[in-house]
Amino acid sequence: MFVKELWRYPVKSMAGERIPQAEVGELGIAEDRWILVHIRGKLISSRTHHQLLGLKGTVGSNGVPLISGHEWDSPEALHLVKEAAGPDAELIQYNGAERFDVLPLLVATDGAINHMGFDGRRLRPNVVIGGVEGLKEREWPGHRVLLGGAIIHVAQLRGRCIMTTFDPDTLQQDRSVLRRIVHELGGKMALDCAVLLGGVIREGDPVAVLED
Numbered sequence: 001m002f003v004k005e006l007w008r009y010p011v012k013s014m015a016g017e018r019i020p021q022a023e024v025g026e027l028g029i030a031e032d033r034w035i036l037v038h039i040r041g042k043l044i045s046s047r048t049h050h051q052l053l054g055l056k057g058t059v060g061s062n063g064v065p066l067i068s069g070h071e072w073d074s075p076e077a078l079h080l081v082k083e084a085a086g087p088d089a090e091l092i093q094y095n096g097a098e099r100f101d102v103l104p105l106l107v108a109t110d111g112a113i114n115h116m117g118f119d120g121r122r123l124r125p126n127v128v129i130g131g132v133e134g135l136k137e138r139e140w141p142g143h144r145v146l147l148g149g150a151i152i153h154v155a156q157l158r159g160r161c162i163m164t165t166f167d168p169d170t171l172q173q174d175r176s177v178l179r180r181i182v183h184e185l186g187g188k189m190a191l192d193c194a195v196l197l198g199g200v201i202r203e204g205d206p207v208a209v210l211e212d
Helices: 050-054 075-085 110-116 176-185
Strands: 002-008 021-025 035-039 057-059 065-067 089-093 105-109 127-130 144-147 150-159 188-197 199-202 207-210
Touching: 002 021, 002 199, 035 075, 050 075, 065 075, 075 089, 105 110, 105 150, 110 127, 110 176, 110 188, 150 199, 176 188
Parallel strands: 105 127
Antiparallel strands: 002 127, 021 199, 035 089, 057 065, 105 188, 144 150, 144 207, 150 188
16 A cells, blocks of 8 residues: 555645645644634634635745635735635634644545545545555554554544535535445545654555554
């Protein structure tokens, strides 16, 4: 098995960017979900404001998070966010663990994605592991996994939500995607993971499920 894809989402609930390598620490991939959208002091996400998925979060060459090409704290970026989420939306930078829905790292596998036959970006993974047989990921909770220079702990399968129903490119909704995950996989797909040993992960790095 190997690291097939690496993704980070500099702005929570927006489209992310594929990267060739990542520094991984206790709080997951560096600069992942670094910028949050709030309305009246409350964190919101694309579960309730799916138009946010139409904006793209990246990190500029100067290390500043960008929203569809604009620096995150610029008037242009805020205008785009208000168009997507409403006039009361605001952007904040936050580095605490609470910015993650469950755990800092979400890992998907090509076996499960191919089994379901839809675009893996719907799952919003940080890591996609290649060379996995079918639904083998469902046997991994409770195990440690070596990812390049890092070791993670697979805590559980991730319960999926309405965000999976939106096409990553067009935002067209297809509710059958979530219905299939519920009916065929008990509503759970991909893996919530904690980082036990940080390090650098690169696309192509070897992956191994470790014996405890």
